[in-house]
Amino acid sequence: MQAAEKTKQAAFTKYFPEVSATGVAFKSNNSIIDMNAEDADIDVTFENQTINDIIQTLYSNYWSYVPDATVNIQMMDNGLMGGVSAVEPVYAGGRIRHGNQLADIGIEAASLKKEIASNEAELTTEENYWRIVSLNEKLNTIRTAEMFLDTLFKDVNGAYQSGVIIENDLLKVNLKMNELKSKRLKVENGIALSTMVLCQYTGIPYSDSLQFSDVIDMNDTILPPWQYFTSFQSAVQNREEYKLLDLSVQAEQKRKQMLLGESMPQLAVGTAYLYNNLMEKNNTNAVVFATLSVPISAWWEADYNLQKQNIELRKAENNRRDLDEKLVLQMQQAWNDVTEAYNQTVLAKETVDEASQNLKVAMDYYHAGMTTVSEVLESQTMLQQCRYNYVEQAVQYKIKLTAYLLMIQ
Known part of the structure; x- marks a missing residue:
């Protein structure tokens, strides 16, 4: 009798959002971003200029004095990521x-x-x-x-x-x-x-x-x-x-x-709070989302x-x-x-x-x-x-x- 009641209580929890937390920490022996300045192609805007334009300007203005020199860009060899999410089934x-x-x-x-x-x-x-x-x-x-x-x-x-x-x-x-x-x-x-x-x-x-x-x-x-x-x-x-x-x-x-x-079809809505520190800087973000899964x-x-x-x-x-x-x-x-x-x-x-x-x-x-x-x-x-x-x-x-x-x- 008690086992059946516990099964009922467990089934009742499915009506409520499923909350979960995830955390990741990593350390890489090689940088995740490792490239030559000449080959840089990073389409990220910084003060109305892309990172790619800034790198090319620096390279043309200064590295021309040492023509045999090469410049490598290396970053992100360690970091932290984590988040908390809550997902509520709307239709299952x-x-x-x-x-x-x-x-x-x-x-x-x-x-x-x-x-x-x-x-x-x-x-x-x-x-x-x-x-x-x-x-x-x-x-x-x-x-x-x-x-x-x-x-x-x-x-x-x-x-x-x-x-x-x-x-x-x-x-x-x-x-x-x-x-x-x-x-x-x-x-x-x-x-x-x-x-x-x-x-x-x-x-x-x-x-x-x-x-x-x-x-x-x-x-x-x-x-x-x-x-x-x-x-x-x-x-x-x-x-x-x-x-x-x-x-x-x-x-x-x-x-x-x-x-x-x-x-x-399975429909669910949810929200999440995300955190990362990949380049020695703490970043946070909050998102809401909806998922629709249709089995075929x-x-x-x-x-x-x-x-x-x-x-x-x-x-x-x-x-x-x-x-x-x-x-x-x-x-x-x-x-x-x-x-x-x-x-x-x-x-x-x-x-x-x-x-x-x-x-x-x-x-x-x-x-x-x-x-x-x-x-x-x-x-x-x-x-x-x-x-x-x-x-x-x-x-x-x-x-x-x-x-x-x-x-x-």
């Missing part, structure tokens, strides 16, 4: 205007990219967050199972002490309790690691005391997603990805206009460049049309994922209810002496797995719904 084929418009497009594109990155970060944060909530719910499920097994262990141990059942049944319950302890340890480590990942991603300082308010309650009503459905064809126009490719088409159009500007042979090259740019423009338009279709398919897939996750969650909740009822029946039969400890443990394991599955499906539903809502804005 519209390139300055289109260049600034192209920079504006760049800023808007950078803003859209930032929004896309923000949406991706939001979705990743949601996934990390709900992963922790899911693990917390699994931990609650394990705690509930541990409480159940503690009660069952007391019942089975009492029956064993009374000689009603064999020791093998007691060992089965104890083995199941140890299995839950192992799962509990893995889940607790998973919660700690997932919390660290979330804190690192969001920049929140990590702490063991962090609390997560959301829960997956088995008694909560699962709200259906139908209220969030919208027309994909209308929603696609609001997608940042589509807007980004639309800006790409506009950018190619501006580049085409800038290429056309290179084939147009460059039109040939410009024609090929325009043809190339037209190809780039058509390519950008094709990419936009292709993305339009892909975005519709993407939103359709996202909606399918949402509805599937919702239906899976509803089904998972039904299985939890059935598994709970199955465990209740198994316990009743066990207390009546009509079933074994193994069947009770199997029913408890089934309930635990069903609750795990419900938590997973409920979390997936929330994540899929978030992803869909981000797509349709």
Whole structure:
């Protein structure tokens, strides 16, 4: 974003005069002016006489006394030159205007990219967050199972002490309790690691005391997603990805206009302050000027460049049309994922209810002496797995719904 803004600021400077300064100092091993007096032909007037006439008069009046003598004129073997100029473009084929418009497009594109990155970060944060909530719910499920097994262990141990059942049944319950302890340890480590990942991603300082308010309650009503459905064809126009490719088409159009500007006449006006010291004398001058540049042979090259740019423009338009279709398919897939996750969650909740009822029946039969400890443990394991599955499906539903809502804005 900042880079695009700097590009815009740089393009804006083209509206103002270009000021430059130049300086030259030289020392020559030979004089720049080196000639014989007889050959002098300097058409410069000095007090109504040319330098050439003055030299010839001196030569004829005085050098005739020494006919074999020659006179050489040497001057300007060192000097200084410099100047400051300011040039203001009057007409540059519209390139300055289109260049600034192209920079504006760049800023808007950078803003859209930032929004896309923000949406991706939001979705990743949601996934990390709900992963922790899911693990917390699994931990609650394990705690509930541990409480159940503690009660069952007391019942089975009492029956064993009374000689009603064999020791093998007691060992089965104890083995199941140890299995839950192992799962509990893995889940607790998973919660700690997932919390660290979330804190690192969001920049929140990590702490063991962090609390997560959301829960997956088995008694909560699962709200259906139908209220969030919208027309994909209308929603696609609001997608940042589509807007980004639309800006790409506009950018190619501006580049085409800038290429056309290179084939147009270029008009500029300017002023300059000049200084020189070539003959041990300081001289200054101020000038104003105008320049007009008309490209002629460059039109040939410009024609090929325009043809190339037209190809780039058509390519950008094709990419936009292709993305339009892909975005519709993407939103359709996202909606399918949402509805599937919702239906899976509803089904998972039904299985939890059935598994709970199955465990209740198994316990009743066990207390009546009509079933074994193994069947009770199997029913408890089934309930635990069903609750795990419900938590997973409920979390997936929330994540899929978030992803869909981000797509349709």
